[in-house]
Amino acid sequence: MNSSSTLRTMRPVLIFALIGVIFMFTAPYVLQLFTIINLTTAIALAVLALSLALVWGYGGILCFGQVAFFGLGAYAYTISAINFGGSTWAILVAILVASAFAALLGYFMFFGRVSDVYLGVITLTVTLIFFSLIRRTSGPEYKIGNALLGGFNGITSPPLNLPWNTGSFLFPEQVFYVAMAALILCYVFCGWLVTTHFGRVCVGIRENELRAELLGYDSRLYKLGIFTIAAGIAAIGGVLFCNGVGRITPDVFNLYNAALTIIWVIVGGRGTLIGPIAATFGLFYLTSALGGQTIFNNNLVLGIILIFFVLIVPKGIAPTIIDWYEARRKPKKRGRRRGSRRRMREGADA
Amino acid sequence: MSRRRDRRPVIVETRGLSMHFGGVRAVDQVDFTLYDNELRCLIGPNGAGKSTFFKCLTGQLVPTAGEIKIRGDETTGSEPHEVAGLGVGIKTQVPNVFDGLSVEENIWLSARRWHGARRASSLTTETVERLRLGDIRRDIVGRLAHGQRQWVELGMVVAAEPWLVLLDEPAAGMTHEETARTAELIREINERAAIIVVEHDMQFIRMISQQVTLFHEGRILMEDTMEAISADKRAREVYLGSQA
Ligand SMILES: Nc1ncnc2c1ncn2[C@@H]1O[C@H](COP(=O)(O)OP(=O)(O)OP(=O)(O)O)[C@@H](O)[C@H]1O
Ligand SMILES: [Mg+2]
Numbered sequence: 348m349n350s351s352s353t354l355r356t357m358r359p360v361l362i363f364a365l366i367g368v369i370f371m372f373t374a375p376y377v378l379q380l381f382t383i384i385n386l387t388t389a390i391a392l393a394v395l396a397l398s399l400a401l402v403w404g405y406g407g408i409l410c411f412g413q414v415a416f417f418g419l420g421a422y423a424y425t426i427s428a429i430n431f432g433g434s435t436w437a438i439l440v441a442i443l444v445a446s447a448f449a450a451l452l453g454y455f456m457f458f459g460r461v462s463d464v465y466l467g468v469i470t471l472t473v474t475l476i477f478f479s480l481i482r483r484t485s486g487p488e489y490k491i492g493n494a495l496l497g498g499f500n501g502i503t504s505p506p507l508n509l510p511w512n513t514g515s516f517l518f519p520e521q522v523f524y525v526a527m528a529a530l531i532l533c534y535v536f537c538g539w540l541v542t543t544h545f546g547r548v549c550v551g552i553r554e555n556e557l558r559a560e561l562l563g564y565d566s567r568l569y570k571l572g573i574f575t576i577a578a579g580i581a582a583i584g585g586v587l588f589c590n591g592v593g594r595i596t597p598d599v600f601n602l603y604n605a606a607l608t609i610i611w612v613i614v615g616g617r618g619t620l621i622g623p624i625a626a627t628f629g630l631f632y633l634t635s636a637l638g639g640q641t642i643f644n645n646n647l648v649l650g651i652i653l654i655f656f657v658l659i660v661p662k663g664i665a666p667t668i669i670d671w672y673e674a675r676r677k678p679k680k681r682g683r684r685r686g687s688r689r690r691m692r693e694g695a696d697a
Numbered sequence: 698m699s700r701r702r703d704r705r706p707v708i709v710e711t712r713g714l715s716m717h718f719g720g721v722r723a724v725d726q727v728d729f730t731l732y733d734n735e736l737r738c739l740i741g742p743n744g745a746g747k748s749t750f751f752k753c754l755t756g757q758l759v760p761t762a763g764e765i766k767i768r769g770d771e772t773t774g775s776e777p778h779e780v781a782g783l784g785v786g787i788k789t790q791v792p793n794v795f796d797g798l799s800v801e802e803n804i805w806l807s808a809r810r811w812h813g814a815r816r817a818s819s820l821t822t823e824t825v826e827r828l829r830l831g832d833i834r835r836d837i838v839g840r841l842a843h844g845q846r847q848w849v850e851l852g853m854v855v856a857a858e859p860w861l862v863l864l865d866e867p868a869a870g871m872t873h874e875e876t877a878r879t880a881e882l883i884r885e886i887n888e889r890a891a892i893i894v895v896e897h898d899m900q901f902i903r904m905i906s907q908q909v910t911l912f913h914e915g916r917i918l919m920e921d922t923m924e925a926i927s928a929d930k931r932a933r934e935v936y937l938g939s940q941a
Binding site: 544547548550551553554559560561562563564 | 755757776777778781782787789793794795796797798802805806807809810811814853857
């Protein structure tokens with residue numbers, strides 16, 4: 348694919364990125380500080396959703412424990428920031444730790460040719476193992492360098508600082524800028540990745556693994572690659588999360604959060620990137636709004652939304668909108684050429 | 698005739714190849730040789746073991762016993778991507794295509810495996826034209842008719858420019874005209890590649906055939922020209938009687 352056609356297929360991605368940039372620079376002037384701080388947490392979760400949108404929606408790998416890499420990133424960041432006395436290298440460590448762990452886990456799963464169902468089970472189990480292991484680390488003997496793990500109370504995360512000055516911490520608005528910029532960059536990166544040869548082979552493997560193999564692609568390597576990359580992105584989300592909240596606790600690894608990540612992608616739509624991001628923001632605000640009242644149970648509402656989507660809008664929001672849009676456009680062009688005019692899925696969406 | 702053949706380089710060779718599923722001897726002690734530039738048809742009744750033999754060659758099944766060599770490389774127990782990576786183009790009996798992707802994307806993924814971005818694009822365009830898929834090149838493959846899906850799969854095989862081509866029932870579900878075009882395409886491919894074709898359609902085999910191998914109950918019953926096999930009494934009994 349040459350550069351001009353890459354730009355063409357990436358146009359929707361760049362448009363959404365631009366909208367994100369505009370939002371990033373206007374929000375702090377329009378919204379209250381409290382909302383901005385809340386938004387930072389939502390952005391962190393959106394990065395997590397994006398990572399699952401990539402690995403599940405494009406790679407076809409249903410990772411039920413994407414939140415494990417998110418939590419691992421948050422812990423790795425917090426522990427190394429405490430030890431380094433600065434955040435810059437800690438971010439890098441967080442990404443590396445999560446990716447390396449994913450590469451190791453993925454190696455056994457993909458090269459062991461574990462079936463899709465077991466892959467979900469294994470990744471979820473690993474997440475829950477982290478949950479119960481870290482919960483038990485309350486004693487003073489559980490420390491890595493200077494960082495006490497703190498058991499179920501978790502650890503206070505050092506805030507981000509300027510790369511050239513470990514003494515100057517970022518204010519909440521500045522953390523918001525960093526988070527938004529990270530989300531936009533990760534989004535554009537994923538949007539680009541799926542237009543590359545690597546990304547298109549991953550989509551091919553999602554569609555038909557045997558065919559990809561019969562064309563001479565080693566599907567195991569591609570799956571391992573996209574799994575590892577997605578874990579690194581999830582870790583970036585984790586770093587933002589513990590900065591937004593101010594601490595990290597083992598609850599990040601619980602079943603609720605693992606399931607929530609899946610729900611974002613189902614609601615937003617597999618096979619798109621913007622859908623799950625949008626769904627994360629939507630559901631985040633819905634649950635905060637519900638949190639302020641006592642009439643409806645929060646989980647009940649989430650459950651109803653999930654059932655609604657699985658039964659009524661099984662493709663999720665974004666693909667449904669794309670289909671609707673394409674269907675509206677189609678009749679105009681029908682006269683010229685016969686056959687369905689639908690563009691390839693991954694080219695048409697964002 | 699056989700002496701002339703023997704001097705050509707061997708492309709595929711199996712020795713004592715067996716594939717057993719529990720008590721079922723789907724492929725049993727098969728010694729098979731394919732020479733360079735050859736176009737070989739495999740025929741045989743349903744359940745004779747043709748597809749199983751194919752799956753052993755392509756790495757989809759690991760044989761119970763015996764060995765396989767492709768152009769001198771031992772490939773027994775290789776993964777499908779390793780076999781394909783040698784330059785072998787494969788079409789399976791049940792069409793294996795990327796259902797959710799466009800016709801062009803299917804073919805591009807094949808071309809790009811072997812070529813840089815620029816050449817892959819032009820090769821995709823060439824292949825689409827060559828297989829006359831131009832009208833439907835942007836259509837989602839999953840929504841095409843069975844015959845068209847077969848062509849897309851053939852397109853993927855062609856776009857990889859393989860030197861060995863394995864086709865399992867390439868004309869199944871095709872109209873008469875489509876079948877004739879497939880036969881023509883197979884002869885074209887044969888100018889550059891050795892081919893093994895499994896087929897039931899006798900007319901199709903007569904269109905393309907040189908040497909024919911007749912499978913029966915997991916073994917090779919006969920190997921000869923179509924005329925000789927048609928004339929053979931045993932062959933007629935196990936297979937042709939019901940077909941031709
Ligand atoms: N995975 C399997 N497990 C058990 N038995 C199998 C398996 N695959 C094939 N067989 C059996 O092996 C025998 C050969 O099957 P195969 O598909 O190779 O026949 P074929 O010659 O391709 O037939 P057809 O012309 O119908 O395609 C059959 O008896 C079949 O039932
Ligand atoms: Mg068969």
